[in-house]
Amino acid sequence: MWRKVAFVAVLGSYLLLAACAAPVPDDGAYRHAALQTSMAMVSALASGQLAAQTGLRGNSFSPFTDGNVTDAENDAGSVNSTFSSRQPPDARSDALRQKMLQALSDGTSALTDLRVAVRMGDRTQVRKALAEVGKSLKTFDALQQELQ
Amino acid sequence: MKAVLSMTLGVMTAIGGFVDIGNLVTSGITGARFGMTLTWAVVVGTLGMALFAEMAGRVTAVTRKPIFHVVRERLGVRVSLVNAAASTLLNLVTLAAEIGGVSLVLQMVTGISYLIWVPLAGLAAWLVIWRMPFQWMENVFGLLGLGMVVFVVALFRLPTDWHAMWHQVISPAVPAGQPAPTWWFYAVTLIGACIVPYQVIFFSSGGREEGWTSKSITEMRVNAFIGFPLGGLLSLAIMAAAVPVLQPRSIGVSHLGQVALPVAAALGKAGLVFVFVSFFAATFAAAAESALSSGYAVAQYMGWSWGKRHPPGAAARFHLVCLASVIAATAFILTTVDPVTVTIFAVVLGAAAVPLTYFPILIVANDARLMGKRVNRRWSNAVGTFFLLIMVVVSVVSVPLLIITKAGQ
């Protein structure tokens, strides 16, 4: 009796896992992934931006600002690598892929610049990097409009 | 006068002790993502916690039996073994999350990687278990945890749209553009963050450590019915502070530092100091308490002598379990698993496990022969059974939601 139950449970959970793990690649799914990715990227960019701005105003301690900006940079990096390793299903998706990859790498390097500037405590450089981050945020806003 | 003073102290420590890494993380995430639409989940969780703790505290005060004595005597060896094993495992996961939380707070303050702090945090938590008198442990960290009031202060300095927030509180709905399963998943995490099994184990065993009798019931009730709801308000304040700062910028919270950002934006360095101290106190006290709770659960189940009121030599096996838990949890966090993810798992599994300890307490609180005139009244049974029903539903849906939403992504 229990063996049967266990067998069915194991089989059921295996099927469930298989269903979750292997999405059928199609254009819609790819666009959805692109949208999710740009939302995650906006979150990382905005988080780094807010932390650096707060630090610039003297409202925060430098290890705290640095920590938040570093977290944002790491998040951006992992978002970037997850999306770029994703296989586009067709030629139309490939165009979107190129656009996304450019935006993602811009955003990631903007956050890296920001982190470097924050760690060095160079206010001019921080402002400069913040401008880049702001630009990248605008790009992703536009991308999101397009994808929705 | 002295009684009032001790009661105030009790309430204040209950407020500070209510909030731990689970509340910090889940409140921050939900505030940034869903605004105040999940306020109801915190309210349900807090009321449930108050009810559950009061019942467990009353049973302990009258029968002098903390929760796992009751569980073993009522459920028999076999069923209660499942309960004890599940609770201990859960305490371990929670302990790991708290140690991770302590280390993350230290990283925020110093800028040195949290992994360096993990072993030190574990060692310090164990030293508190080993040598610090029980009352001291409860009071010092409980009071320092009250520093989270800065989140309330911050709300008044931020461009808070009180009207819109209040609207979200009273008419909750899934915000536009957010998937419903994720919203429900985070509702479960918020409930799980408020009703943490280790806190009930600790509350009732702590009552025994402090020698509660039937006379202590009033004081215990004040702690549960005033202290815990005020603690719930603190976690709502953390949630609310994220709304005007993080939500408009579409920042999704995935690190503990982001939870503190609104206070930095509103109150600057002074506010941050309060955040650091109170976050540290809350997570550190919770680390010690959850490790103690593992010891309490195992020792009470097995019938070993337990508790900080004995010198460690006289409760050797209890201290061995505590020590082993701290070592295991520290090792687990040192595998570089993300403490925030561990926290999410801990609160969800915690929500799933609540009926295991809640049910036997509800039953014993109904035994007139044991409880005498302190037996459950009709109203507390009505509320208690209703709440049991909620918790069973939460318990059933929690793990499927965890899988469907991939832990809330």
Place this chain on the structure above:
Amino acid sequence: MTRWEEDEFTANDLLLDRELIDCNGMPAGRVDDLELSDPAPGEPPVLTALLCGSTAFGPRLGGRLGTWWQAIGRRLRPVTDSYPNRIDAGLIDHVDRLEITLLAAREHLDSYRFRQWTEEKIIGRIPGSTG
């Protein structure tokens, strides 16, 4: 002589899984099983002792886990005899709904090797264990 709260009761009600308190008020374990005299014709079994420890606990768990628990318990015992720790019925002072009090101190009961071992080899060696 043992004082009982009731004249008639069931094992689950008053005995099994109850906490044992020694004459100094210290916890002395839990009742894992009961020992009864062997039945004889016309002579119903009577309670002869309370049994504690993993070799009493294992059989109550039953199944593979119970066997396993028992096997570990046996290895931790000082003597090869696998019979559980006995607390003779004559040592029971008082039985009520809350707990069972004993006439002896827990140091004088058959104690488990595990308890002494943890006390002497681990906990006792850490500074500050005595108080």
Place this chain on the structure above:
Amino acid sequence: MRTSELIGCQVYDADGQDVGAVHDLHFRLRLRPDGDRVCQLDALECGGIGFGHRLGYGEHAMRGPWPFPQLFRYLARRSLIVPWSAVTSFDRPRIDISVPRDQLRAPRKAGT
């Protein structure tokens, strides 16, 4: 003999009919002729749902909460008391008794 050997045994009546599994033991204090008071095994409680009984819904003054007392009493309605004097043979996991099943009494009801 240990209680763990008795609990879980299947009981069969004089006609070989299944009475249920032993889930609890009834004891009674008795004064022996030599003045010693002993705690004597009086009866076995069989059948029904042992878990509800274990929770205290068999006989205790349980105040609720609704619907547990009703539920467990319903589930325990087939519980039967087998006096030890009726036991003819005990060989784990089987106990034979000399009394037919329908002559056994039910446990005391709650509150009595």
